[in-house]
Amino acid sequence: MSIEVPKARAPSIRDVARVAEVSYQTVSRVLNDHPSIRDSTRARVVQAMKDLNYRPNRAARDLSRGRSRTIGVLSASSAEYGPASSIAAIQDAGRDAGYLVNIANIAGEKPESIQGALDHLLNQGVEGIVVIAPQERVFAVLQRLSIDVPFVTLQSDGNRGNRTLFVDQIAGARLATRHLIQLGHRRIFHLAGPQNWIEAEARMHGFLAEMGARDVPTTAPILGDWTANFGYQVGRELLRVRDFTAIFSSNDQMALGLMHALHDEGLSIPGDVSIVGFDDIPEAAHFWPPLTTVRQDFAELGRRCIAVLLSEIAGEGAVHPDTLVPELIVRSSTAAPSF
Amino acid sequence: MSIEVPKARAPSIRDVARVAEVSYQTVSRVLNDHPSIRDSTRARVVQAMKDLNYRPNRAARDLSRGRSRTIGVLSASSAEYGPASSIAAIQDAGRDAGYLVNIANIAGEKPESIQGALDHLLNQGVEGIVVIAPQERVFAVLQRLSIDVPFVTLQSDGNRGNRTLFVDQIAGARLATRHLIQLGHRRIFHLAGPQNWIEAEARMHGFLAEMGARDVPTTAPILGDWTANFGYQVGRELLRVRDFTAIFSSNDQMALGLMHALHDEGLSIPGDVSIVGFDDIPEAAHFWPPLTTVRQDFAELGRRCIAVLLSEIAGEGAVHPDTLVPELIVRSSTAAPSF
DNA sequence: TGCTGAGATGTGAGCGGTCACAATTGTGAT
């Protein structure tokens, strides 16, 4: 003797169809704006949708179409400015293209974490993957799986065929290095990023290439971990010898730490030491002194990279990705060395 | 006369069932680890899954269960450190709980952008929403929709009932202000965040409350926009009068800009002016001088907030959210005023 | 040995869309 409770479920196309007095297929056609629908019919359907507050069910559509309309992002350190900017851009572009963007963070360096994140994405049935953690290791895993899902990586050394979209890290690093050399510096250190990061490696190569091309002798780059803390520690170490007049840091955070250490020691920047960073995070313009650095457009990078990925998913053949050229921003942390 | 091409489709539970010589239902049971399955059977099924490289189809599961297992994040400025950290934590926690996290960025302040982002999420059938852009406007929109989807906000003034999880911004601001007062400062400026941000407002209230409680006369806070650039501009303005000995900035970026302006003018920090920030972004420890600031644990915030949201989705009643108490980190940008 | 009931497994239907195809209507040319 229980009263029939109308089960509150979201309205489906059949509900809309009933209200609009058409078949569910017609509703479906309106949804996918099929060309041959009488205007009056369409109007009726649209009205019914509005009345019922109808929202198409994503799962149902995906199931019947056999697609997930999801793309995955494999990311490390996604709280940092660069990756975060790119991710936000990817997210927006994906949304515009009707894709859901699913981000999997990889924690730490352990391969099983990479594997886990990748598995997670694959389990979601992603149609493509953007790799923002361009560590060699990640590619090794991707390769090993020989996955059938297309993937694209943001930064790279350019040796990965045409699935690679990249900012020319080498050119950027050369820009920075050349700037120092042209100012007259000869004893220049390079504080590199983690060895296994493709970007870090590329910047290091750019540095070495430029130094070589100009016949400036080099010492081995120091391998850092991208953090300001590390830069600070290195700075303290370096100051024990003090046989340099300039340092090119492969990101702005480490440059900041470096400057901190120099200030601690009472040294003047750029009076005693010139510093160049990389990335141009928004804060860099307000460091003390304002940091000379190399700017990359992270958002644009994200946008382009998703364009490449989507075209690849659509099977339109590889859009040949342009290379984005980074730009040297000269501020006040560099000057000619004082002799 | 065409040769039958085996249509390459992902294996389904029926394929697995065939290989394991069980019914598809049994496979489904293994998938959902139903208790009553003979071990030997389970093993056979698991093996078959492995052999076929079977991955469950998310859309199908969601469709039949009538759920989306998706939660949405409404976010502004998601490239900044704080939000980005929280989002990453949310993402991870969501993933652990089997949820997909969909982030919708709202661009600019226009209401239609907020509406658009919210619509996007609703169209995805999200089961809950986390709001990271705690601008009054957003809540207005949420309220107006009177949506049936539970939502939680990260930062708030605490007046939004029990759906609110927050860092006690007021306490944090009071901490910072008290620190300055106790050092002996009496002419203290406050550089606030955008008026329509709930957090900014809360910090401002905290500042005013503490000043009032200690009988220190105040001037009207300056309303900023969170950026270092703004801080710099304000700094330049302020220096024209120079009738203060300390500034409490409601985030670290603006504090940085402020310090930049002071340095430009040849002033010493904290010799001439003390500065306190808010957030403790990782760079703050390496600003020059290292910034005294108020630390909030963004990641923990994200984690807790999703816990609240998930429990609400599960209908387990509101987990009463604890208040996270921020911590004052004293570094070198503050000292007693010099008279 | 037969009965009972829990444990283990199988069958049919349906979730909300889309696809392929069929059926109906309308239109201009004859």
Place this chain on the structure above:
DNA sequence: ATCACAATTGTGACCGCTCACATCTCAGCA
């Protein structure tokens, strides 16, 4: 008025999974 053909609309089946319910198996006990 008639017919061919396009425009418009409708019907059945299916996507891969879960639910509800039925069936089967077998250990434990009378």
